[in-house]
Amino acid sequence: xxxxxTEEQNLIRDxxxxxxxxxxxxxxxxRDETEHFDRxxxxxxxxxLGLTGIVFPEEYGGAGADYISYAIAVEELSRVCGxxxxxxxxxxxxxxxxxxxxxxEAQKQKFLVPLAKxxxxxxxxxTEPSAGSDAGGTRTTATRDGNDWILNGSKIFIxxxxxxxxxxxxxxxxxxxxxxxxISAFIVxxxxxxxxxxxxxxxxxxxxxxxxxxxxxNCRIPVDNLLGQEGQxxxxxxxxxxxxxxxxxxxxxxxxxxxxxxxxxxxxxxEQFNKPIASFQGVSFQLADMATQIEAARLLIYNAAxxxxxxxxxxxxxxMAKLFASETAMxxxxxxxxxxxxxxxxxxxxxxxxxxxxxxxxxxxxxSEVQRVVIGAGLTK
Amino acid sequence: MNIxxxxxxxxxxxxxFKINGExxxxxRADLAWRMNEYDExxxxxxxxLKEQVKDADLTVLCIGPDQVTETMKKALAMGxxxxxxxxxxxxxxxxxxxxxxxxxxxxxxxxxxxxxxxMQSQDRGSAQVGVMVAELLxxxxxxxxxxxxxxxxxxxxxxxLEGGSKAVVTATTPVLLTCQLGLNTPRYPTLPNIxxxxxxxxxxxxxxxxxxxxxxxxxxxxxxEKKGGGLVLEGDVAELADKLIQLLKEKxxxxx
Numbered sequence: 070x071x072x073x074x075t076e077e078q079n080l081i082r083d084x085x086x087x088x089x090x091x092x093x094x095x096x097x098x099x100r101d102e103t104e105h106f107d108r109x110x111x112x113x114x115x116x117x118l119g120l121t122g123i124v125f126p127e128e129y130g131g132a133g134a135d136y137i138s139y140a141i142a143v144e145e146l147s148r149v150c151g152x153x154x155x156x157x158x159x160x161x162x163x164x165x166x167x168x169x170x171x172x173x174e175a176q177k178q179k180f181l182v183p184l185a186k187x188x189x190x191x192x193x194x195x196t197e198p199s200a201g202s203d204a205g206g207t208r209t210t211a212t213r214d215g216n217d218w219i220l221n222g223s224k225i226f227i228x229x230x231x232x233x234x235x236x237x238x239x240x241x242x243x244x245x246x247x248x249x250x251x252i253s254a255f256i257v258x259x260x261x262x263x264x265x266x267x268x269x270x271x272x273x274x275x276x277x278x279x280x281x282x283x284x285x286x287n288c289r290i291p292v293d294n295l296l297g298q299e300g301q302x303x304x305x306x307x308x309x310x311x312x313x314x315x316x317x318x319x320x321x322x323x324x325x326x327x328x329x330x331x332x333x334x335x336x337x338x339x340e341q342f343n344k345p346i347a348s349f350q351g352v353s354f355q356l357a358d359m360a361t362q363i364e365a366a367r368l369l370i371y372n373a374a375x376x377x378x379x380x381x382x383x384x385x386x387x388x389m390a391k392l393f394a395s396e397t398a399m400x401x402x403x404x405x406x407x408x409x410x411x412x413x414x415x416x417x418x419x420x421x422x423x424x425x426x427x428x429x430x431x432x433x434x435x436x437s438e439v440q441r442v443v444i445g446a447g448l449t450k
Numbered sequence: 451m452n453i454x455x456x457x458x459x460x461x462x463x464x465x466x467f468k469i470n471g472e473x474x475x476x477x478r479a480d481l482a483w484r485m486n487e488y489d490e491x492x493x494x495x496x497x498x499l500k501e502q503v504k505d506a507d508l509t510v511l512c513i514g515p516d517q518v519t520e521t522m523k524k525a526l527a528m529g530x531x532x533x534x535x536x537x538x539x540x541x542x543x544x545x546x547x548x549x550x551x552x553x554x555x556x557x558x559x560x561x562x563x564x565x566x567x568x569m570q571s572q573d574r575g576s577a578q579v580g581v582m583v584a585e586l587l588x589x590x591x592x593x594x595x596x597x598x599x600x601x602x603x604x605x606x607x608x609x610x611l612e613g614g615s616k617a618v619v620t621a622t623t624p625v626l627l628t629c630q631l632g633l634n635t636p637r638y639p640t641l642p643n644i645x646x647x648x649x650x651x652x653x654x655x656x657x658x659x660x661x662x663x664x665x666x667x668x669x670x671x672x673x674x675e676k677k678g679g680g681l682v683l684e685g686d687v688a689e690l691a692d693k694l695i696q697l698l699k700e701k702x703x704x705x706x
């Protein structure tokens with residue numbers, strides 16, 4: 070058993086940390102305040118550094134690195150800006166990865182290569198007003214018409230929506246089939262007639278990451294854009310989310326680490342009763358618990374990531390990692406605000422933003438409740 | 451063009467340093483390591499030169515224990531073509547002339563047109579190795595460069611002098627240049643280049659000082675004494691003024 074990162078993984082961490090601290094962190098507060106998605110910084114720069122296709126082979130425009138490297142990159146970005154972290158995670162895990170896993174060679178050349186190179190942003194459309202945790206409840210329809218599929222319906226809460234050029238979208242292609250078997254996955258390009266965007270969500274956190282509604286009104290796409298087999302969409306979605314959980318777990322870990330680093334620095338400097346508050350046992354015990362939970366989350370994530378790269382099953386492990394890391398992020402950021410006292414409640418200090426950013430990690434890409442369903446089902450099947 | 455870049459792995463300066471058991475250097479345990487800052491400027495300048503002239507071969511050399519290969523991979527990921535690791539677990543105990551002798555021993559028959567080094571290391575800070583390598587090789591050294599222009603064989607650099615003034619120096623190859631803060635902004639090694647770095651040639655050699663022995667040793671190493679915190683005087687104004695004058699007379703030379 071090997072717990073040490075490789076030289077490459079260490080170099081990737083150093084590189085992404087340096088980039089995140091130097092270029093991403095300075096504008097994080099302002100982008101949160103103004104709900105501004107700075108594409109040049111939050112995506113184009115990631116592409117220049119080779120982060121947009123980390124895990125894909127070089128022949129598809131990727132870097133050929135492993136899932137641990139990917140988790141490290143999302144973690145380090147999220148340590149300073151949760152919005153930038155999720156931009157990468159949604160792009161890579163939820164759009165590029167299903168095309169890599171289920172796409173034909175032609176689809177990979179046409180869609181995966183520009184996604185991996187970072188020439189285009191990706192997004193994933195699964196959630197609907199009536200289909201959240203219950204993905205089988207998808208009501209968006211796909212009707213075959215000659216050499217086309219015609220999409221009708223809408224998707225909500227879509228990360229990277231509006232900015233992304235390529236969307237993987239789930240729709241019901243067979244109304245007569247059993248709930249989970251009648252769904253198919255499709256690749257839809259921005260600009261396709263009949264495909265538009267609805268309202269932009271005003272969110273509690275990750276406010277510089279755009280979240281919008283996708284609207285399909287007789288949107289005609291070629292049959293070549295069917296991703297995977299017809300009726301296999303539920304499987305595409307579930308496999309996609311297995312990988313996505315590693316990304317969101319890493320985002321949660323990064324947010325927690327950022328809040329912890331801020332809390333540790335603050336409690337060592339802040340003096341009350343003539344000594345730094347970190348020297349009070351009551352405070353140091355809290356710091357100890359925070360650090361322990363973060364380390365445990367990190368090991369769960371790296372284990373799931375290792376299994377993903379090694380070709381082992383990782384559905385259970387990624388659900389455990391996502392569940393534990395997101396709940397850790399919420400606990401640690403809340404505690405970090407508490408340790409900052411009144412200052413932590415103001416927007417002068419980053420822990421306030423981090424606490425708001427943390428909450429979504431318990432909700433999207435499978436709520437904590439759904440993670441427990443996945444883990445429980447795996448244990449008892 | 452044949453270019454050598456000499457780098458050193460040093461502790462991250464934000465690490466928590468402890469003095470080692472012998473009291474002669476810092477304890478290596480539990481430190482984070484990185485490339486010496488000035489050496490990053492050296493690597494960056496060499497890579498930029500290669501991008502300019504196209505036909506150049508960049509060899510990065512590092513002396514130290516096995517763990518330095520991680521730092522060498524960063525240099526390879528930034529654009530160096532090959533690495534030479536002089537494996538020496540005791541390099542921290544060696545004095546600058548021994549380090550210089552090892553580098554010169556490697557470089558002497560390789561006909562390097564240019565050698566880039568940092569102007570000093572962040573941990574030892576002797577600023578001697580670069581100039582001694584040049585001396586041992588019999589080539590000129592230009593130190594603390596903050597600007598570099600190469601044009602068809604002619605080199606023009608700016609050197610940083612005391613008091614903020616700069617000197618313009620011209621040179622021709624072969625030459626050794628030591629790099630100072632302000633010369634450039636080192637690039638991030640991109641992720642694909644980090645992955646490619648592990649496929650680049652990395653030669654390991656045994657340390658050979660060519661008979662140059664140690665002539666100095668660090669007798670002891672310690673942290674500066676902690677200075678006392680500030681003193682807050684309390685009382686009414688007249689009393690405070692008296693106390694202050696008394697303190698200034700007793701503890702300082704201001705009113706002596």
